[in-house]
Every structure is written in C-alpha cells, then in structure tokens.
Amino acid sequence: VLGSQVKQDLFNDAPAVGEMVKLKRESFKVVGVMEPRGERAFQNYDTQVFVTLVTAQKVLLGINHISLARLKIDSAENVDEAQELVKSVLRARHNITKKDQDDFSVRSQLDALRIFTTATDALKLFLAAIAALALLVGGIGIMNIMLIAVQERIKEIGLKKAVGATNRAIMQQFLIETVVITIAAGMIGIVLGAGISGVVALVARGLGYQWQYIISWNSIIAALGMSAAIGLIFGLYPARHAARLEPVEALRYE
Numbered sequence: 001v002l003g004s005q006v007k008q009d010l011f012n013d014a015p016a017v018g019e020m021v022k023l024k025r026e027s028f029k030v031v032g033v034m035e036p037r038g039e040r041a042f043q044n045y046d047t048q049v050f051v052t053l054v055t056a057q058k059v060l061l062g063i064n065h066i067s068l069a070r071l072k073i074d075s076a077e078n079v080d081e082a083q084e085l086v087k088s089v090l091r092a093r094h095n096i097t098k099k100d101q102d103d104f105s106v107r108s109q110l111d112a113l114r115i116f117t118t119a120t121d122a123l124k125l126f127l128a129a130i131a132a133l134a135l136l137v138g139g140i141g142i143m144n145i146m147l148i149a150v151q152e153r154i155k156e157i158g159l160k161k162a163v164g165a166t167n168r169a170i171m172q173q174f175l176i177e178t179v180v181i182t183i184a185a186g187m188i189g190i191v192l193g194a195g196i197s198g199v200v201a202l203v204a205r206g207l208g209y210q211w212q213y214i215i216s217w218n219s220i221i222a223a224l225g226m227s228a229a230i231g232l233i234f235g236l237y238p239a240r241h242a243a244r245l246e247p248v249e250a251l252r253y254e
Contacts, residue, residue, distance in 0.1 A: 004036040005046035005208065023049065026059055038210045047208060079108050135226070138185075139234035146178050146238035154245060161247035171243040178235025179228050186227030190220055 007016045016030045028051065037045045057063055073082050086106050090096075094103060150157070157170060194215055204211035 001032040001034060001050040002030055003034050003044075003046040003048045003050075005044075006049055007033045021049075023051075024060055044208065044210075076110070079110050083108050135230060139230045142178060142182060142231065143234040143237060145181075146174060146235055147241065149177075150174065150238050150242040153242075157242055157245050158247045158249070161245070167243040170245075171239040174239035174242050175232060175235050178239070179231035182227040182231035182235075183224060186224050190223055 002010070002016060002021075010016065010021065011019065016033050019030050020027050021030060022028070034045065034050075039045075051060065053066075057065075071082065071086065073079050083106055087102070090104050090106070091102065096102060160170065198213055201211045201213035
C-alpha cells in the first residue's frame with residue numbers, strides 16, 4: 001500500500017493499483033493507495049509504504065521480532081488503563097518478575113504531548129523574555145532619538161511658545177510624532193515578519209512538510225497597539241522635556 005505522495009512521485013496521475021514496485025531489490029505488487037493524511041504524531045504517512053508484518057520481517061528487515069507497535073485507543077480517557085495493560089502483557093510475555101526492570105518502553109501520545117507542551121511553554125517564556133528585552137532596547141532608542149530631535153528643535157519650540165503654544169500642545173506634538181514613528185516601525189516589522197514566514201512556509205512545503213501559512217489579524221492589531229504603547233511610554237520624557245523649555249532661553253539657544 002502506497003502513501004499518497006509516494007504514489008504521486010512514482011506514477012503521477014496514472015493508476016498505481018496492480019503495478020509493480022521495488023523495495024530493496026524485491027518486487028511488490030501495489031494493492032492500494034492511501035488517501036492523503038498529512039503529518040500526524042511527527043510522521044508523514046503520505047511518504048511511506050506499507051507491507052504486511054511477515055513480509056517486513058522476513059523480506060525487508062531480516063528479523064523475527066517486533067521493534068515497534070502502535071495501538072489506537074477508542075477514547076483518551078482509557079489511555080492510562082490501556083498503557084498499564086500493555087505493560088502487564090509484555091512483562092508476562094517477556095517473563096519479567098516484579099523485581100526486574102522492563103526491557104521495553106511504553107509511551108502514549110499523552111506523554112509526548114506533555115513533553116511537547118513543557119518544551120513549548122519554556123520556548124514561549126524564552127521568546128517572551130527576548131521580546132521584552134527587544135522592546136525595552138527599542139523604546140530606549142526611540143527615547144534617545146526624540147531627545148535629539150528636541151535638542152535640534154529648541155528654537156522652533158521657543159518660537160511656538162512665543163506665539164502662544166501651550167506646554168500641553170508642545171507635549172502632544174512630540175508624543176504624536178513618537179507614536180507615528182513607532183507605529184510605522186511596527187508596520188515595517190509586520191510586513192517583514194509576514195514575508196519571512198511566507199518564505200519559510202514555501203520552503204517547508206517544498207521539502208514535503210504540511211506547513212500552514214496563516215496571518216492573524218488579532219496579532220497584527222496587538223503588534224500595532226504595542227508599538228503605539230511603546231511610543232507613548234518612551235516618548236513621554238522627551239515630550240515633557242520639550243514642553244518645559246522656557247521660551248526666552250529656547251530662542252537664545254545656539
């Protein structure tokens with residue numbers, strides 16, 4: 001039985017059932033083709049070929065034992081019970097006493113899921129720490145840029161105050177400028193991130209992986225909101241510094 005991708009690679013759109021294929025120099029007759037299933041439990045069944053157990057042992061592998069078996073349980077609630085039952089059966093067949101260690105291992109998808117969840121949680125925490133550090137560094141950079149902008153526009157600020165601009169108006173102006181800069185930077189980051197993700201997805205699909213490319217509007221809105229918040233927080237000090245300048249001293253500044 002051929003996986004769907006194997007059938008496509010060998011026969012394209014031509015019928016495969018009844019044809020002969022070679023595995024390790026042995027000829028086999030194709031009796032069926034699986035429907036596309038994609039990657040499940042870290043295995044891509046579309047790229048595999050299936051034969052009977054006896055054929056695999058005698059013809060392909062040259063062994064008389066089973067090195068791996070997968071069992072399907074009818075309900076997730078029965079996984080632990082089934083796992084213990086399998087252990088007891090194998091211990092009895094292997095003549096293992098209570099004081100002896102198992103010479104086999106039994107793992108369920110729940111165990112793999114727990115390990116995977118622990119690993120992904122640790123990775124998420126690590127990435128969150130990196131993101132927080134990047135935001136802090138970026139915010140400090142924005143603050144320094146705006147302080148330089150205030151320094152270069154001292155006379156302009158003094159002139160605006162001389163003709164009636166209030167401290168509030170000056171502060172709002174610099175805050176708006178900071179937020180516009182951070183939102184623009186956020187939009188550039190979103191475009192670059194989406195583009196890189198698209199390229200990675202194309203490469204992964206080219207290698208045979210089932211990689212979904214999804215753009216989340218909630219994530220985009222959250223990113224732009226965070227960019228605006230960074231602009232407000234780190235633009236506050238330069239804006240207040242500009243608003244507190246005295247008009248006379250600002251006009252005298254060289």
